[in-house]
Amino acid sequence: MARRTPLPPPPPPAELRTWPARDAMLADRAFAMGELTKRQLGGRRLVFFLLFLAACQLGWGLVGAALIGIFDDGLFDPVTMIFVTVMAALGVGALIPSLWGVVHGVRSDTTCRARLAQWAGLDRDAARDRAIRRPGLGILWAVLSFALCALGLWTSFAVPNMFVGPTRGGYGTVAYFMGAALLLWVHGLIGLTKAYAHYRLAVRLGN
Template sequence: MPRPPLPPLPPPPELRCWPDHGALLGDRARAMRELGRRALGAPAAVGFWLYALLLVVGWGCVGVALQTFEEGGFPEVLIGGVFVVLGIGAIVPAAILLGLGVKRDRVIRERLRAWGELGSDPAVDLTLRAPGRSLAWLLPSFALAAVGLWASLGWAAGARAGQDTYADATYFIGMGCVLWLVGLLGMVKAVGHYRWALRSLRAPAGRP
């Protein structure tokens, strides 16, 4: 099933027709709660980590293909070709979905900023900061990025001439870069939301 659309931007000043400031704050609260949930909620986390897992599995298939190609025999080359197709079939959609997620996060932040400028509601704004959810995104993302750096740099530092092959180098360094990139995306998402919350929700905004 397709996702419901994001809450829209607030109407331009000349089209705003809230009967009073309380009605404005009510619409502001509903829109910002939904935008915050779509940014850092459980569905967003599940989708992000599933796409990340698909990307890792795809690169693993590519690594297996490279190792089989080094064998040089006909059965190995045929098996390697199958794994290349499987790997590309996993990497391409995962990368596209992660890229769409980054674009969607930018739209969410723009709409949060626009709704936040309409007024101030301390009770709602306190929940929108979501430090717990930001931390839940930050910690596993940091751990994944650290593992990625260790996998790529550690393998490169410990590589032995004559024993480790180019296929091994491509697999381990590439896998490390994939893990580091996914972890970096998660950290940027968490830190970006919390920075927006501290900057935009710290003090009451002016009324329209």
């Protein structure tokens, strides 16, 4: 499998810059900023963002099913306990690498933002910066992330009231829905941070 293309490096220090002309520097600046923006907000990044969210929810769903089986249904016979243990292990096995992927994505986004700021500070190029300043990607991430936060809020308050009660779910159900809501909240806040950072960059390039 081919290795993923590395991120564009930061601009070289002032004493090591050897561009033959300003146009060459602006071309390198435009390429680096375009690639960094794509890595942070592009369609591929959005697909992976949603896939990691789905994988986290799947893993937590398996763990939550085990919690409901133990705390709400009182399933303590040996055969059922083996089944619940296997289900919980599968859930943890899916959840851990998914969370690692989320953390890796956040670290990559932080690096992209830092390098974007460095390249943007080199010079100004209104014509080439116009593509980066377009609000489409930032708006898409903002709307999607706001929807995730709203869904997380609804899941953490409204859904438990619908499924928890004396004749319905108990502690296991509450734990599952709280965990699912937390995953939605975290992903929503990550997306909102990305959208806000893109907005700040667009404002900076436009001034």
